[in-house]
Amino acid sequence: MPAAVAKEDVSVWEERRAELLLYNTLSRTKEAFTTVEPGVVRFYSCGPTVYDYAHIGNFRAFLTYDVIKRWLLCRGYDIKHVMNLTDIDDKIIRKVRELGCSLDELTNKYADAFFADLDLLNVIPAQQYPRATEHIKEIEETVGGLVKRGYAYERDGSTYFSVAKFESYGRLAQLEKREKGSRTAAAEATEGENIDSDDYDKADMRDFALWKSYKTNDAGIFWDSPLGKGRPGWHIECTCMAIKYLGPELDIHGGGIDLVFPHHENELAQSEALTGRPFSRFWVHNGFVNINNEKMSKSLGNFQTLRDIAKKPDDARAFRYLVVSSQYRSALAFTDQSLKSARSTVKRLDALRKRLESAGGDGGEEDIAEVIAKAKENFARGMDDDFNTPRAAAAMFSVVNAAEKMLKAKKMNEKAAGSCLKCLDDMDRVFGIFYNPVIPGTTSASASEPPAEAPLHLVKLLDERKTARKAKDFARADEIRDQVSAEGFAIVDTPQGPKLEPLES
Ligand SMILES: [Zn+2]
Structure with a gap:
């Protein structure tokens, strides 16, 4: 069990007695948030596949978890957060083959880049980032457990999960509600994955691989295992890591909306088949990032990486603000314009802070105290309503607007300015936009000029x-x-x- 992130000083947000409502994909409703162990949140989220730079659609997910964690910390919870790194799968093997490098060379490079990008975005780190290749033994045991319980079978050196054996399969993705029926929907959805040709040897089209047997084009990457010479499937690694580090029952399992099916459906089936206990109380999914009304994705080729858009430190802060101030479940329209407008918002906030730090007008204490009290209440209510950050941002701007007016009229003394700054800091515990980003490859914010133009x-x-x-x-x-x-x-x-x-x- 990982140690928790240091508990926040919750006094600034007082002990919130109001309910925290959280949308649960499993029930398709907002539910009052409760945890298995009072005061402790066991949080698992699916991490990146480290074979390339993550795109900004991926970072939306990582920023969503960050906001959720930050507000839970403000509410006084201890958080135990685990995020896996997928460092073995079909795409990785293909790239190793193409580049002629070793598996470690490839995955270490992009894992380092991922951590640098998380830093650049001021994301609170998880306590653990377990990698699949470092847990082969545990994965073998997890698969072995499923075989023993009759939920998995071997076929030509691979091991598959038998979907028919798990009666409630499809309840997270609500497959029965899908127009074409579960069998076809499941089969269609898995076509998007890189299925090896002999995966079709499985007994039922819906079944998925827990352990994949070695193929001649696997670039010599395999483990000798009691399950046979091969490597783990993707879904099983999350079940294994979540249970190993957080126990059989999670409070929150997070991921992008595209992971609901088949990945999370399969994780849920494997985990509950193994433990007989509910795998996660809450399933939380963030929406896509759209470019020109189209989902940003690797397969559509319309993606941008953080490095494409954040060449200057303030661009990273602007991107962070753009994402964290949007409702996490809605699609986020990413355009040059939306980033530009986030950039000017961040600039406006920076400018206000500077003026507050040197404010020297008259009075204003009572006026601003009233504005701040109301804003903080609205902020907290917004956050308690399924992390409604647009509402929280509006609350912050009620303070910003009032402060700007008072400064202009020179009606703000040092004390009033101080309470304004304190309010911005308290709200920034959630937004996290006041920080000094360091562009990867540079040593300090000031050294991170945009790259030289071509001669x-x-x-x-x-x-x-x-x-x-x-x-x-x-x-x-x-x-x-x-x-x-x-x-x-x-x-x-x-x-x-x-x-x-x-x-x-
Ligand atoms: Zn996962």
């Missing part, structure tokens, strides 16, 4: 490359690419045409 002679080469390609002179086009890369830039093809980007060091 003109390289930009001109782009045109020459275009002409060469048109004339099918690929040798010349390749030569240009090499020359550009020798000078530290990469040619990146975008819908607007080729662009030069600095190579990563």
